[in-house]
Amino acid sequence: MYHLECIECGQKYTDSEVVYTCKCGGLLDVIYDYSAIQLDMERLRTEAPSVWKYKALLPVEGKPVSIHEGGTPLYRCDRLAEKIGIKELYVKHEGLNPSGSFKDRGMTVGVTKAMELGMKTLACASTGNTSASLSTYGAKAGLPVIVLLPEGKVALGKVAQALIHGAKVLSIRGNFDEAVVLVRQLCDEEKIYLLNSINPYRLEGQKTIGYEICDQLGFNVPDRVIVPVGNAGNTAAIYKGFRELRELGVTESVPKMTGIQTEGACPVTKAFKKGVEEIIPEKNPETIATAIRIGNPVNAKKALRAIYGSGGYSEAVSDEELIEAQKDLAQLEGIGVEPASATSVAGLKKLIDSGVIDRDETVVCITTGHLLKDPEEVINISTKPITVDANIEAVRKAVFSR
């Protein structure tokens, strides 16, 4: 039993309505009757993690459109922890989902819901990963997909994914925030199902990151979870996952939700530093982390409530700081991530150095997308290959040269 509810005015909507925001303009949440949910703790403790392991806490009845999403590894990262100067650090690598990002958790639920609602076409605006994921799940469901991308600002791997899975790809002469406005109008006027994170059902899939972190820590809660923030849905979704486990009596606390942006695109961090819930949209966001090159995040209010409500924090890092973190993850832990993902680790380092985060805290950093999403950025920041003649002397000389 569940319904949609406005986070501003409390207006309720039924599960059969196609609605993304309240009449008052407020964001919607999926609300359950928790007293009616029976969790089989024996099964939870023994079954391997995956999104659909938690079906009792998801808003769909039918057979899921699924290609095995979730169940991503939670790595204990002692070498990285030593470099940063913290006792216990974990990285939850969401880049190991089927299409290479956390969006798959949301899409498996959102596309299943689209089928239940009888929607015939799916759409999104995207900085890349949402489009890659929606194209993948649309293909699995047999539904056509339309994606609106900011021209020239989407990493190559992501464009390739949307193309090969058969989406209709529109390259918009404008930025992501402008593409969002267009796709919302298109979906409203043409009865196309919108699968950006403004859709509350999509965020229900993403909340399973919170469930899984607890699950993988033996149903214990870390002190802090650090999340890269772009359109700001994931921070809110993960927090909801932790809150629900507490509500159901599975755990007793929630982690301090900590959202990291880049200095060139940080409306959420700026609002946090002022102590307010309203962001001031940024007209020209700019960062090497194209996935989070977003100036007017639609879920900003939900994310800020998660941060304030959990006693968390928000910080912005420079492109240089996130590149260093991207290299550290790759070279100290063997974890390959795209630039936006590395902001969580860069933010951790910055907040340890400034004394905001205690060195004794147990911290989980979320890495949101796979390294191979953005090969061009990796080539640009890395030492170039050495070209040598095809003889052993030349090879030996190159191997032993400094």
Ligand SMILES: Cc1ncc(COP(=O)(O)O)c(C=O)c1O
């Ligand atoms: C790789 C990656 N990391 C982080 C984010 C930010 O997530 P959210 O929009 O939920 O804040 C996105 C997309 O926005 C992304 O593609």
Ligand SMILES: N[C@@H](CCOP(=O)(O)O)C(=O)O
């Ligand atoms: N990084 C995102 C931006 C759109 O976010 P969404 O969660 O609202 O779909 C992307 O990959 O497109």
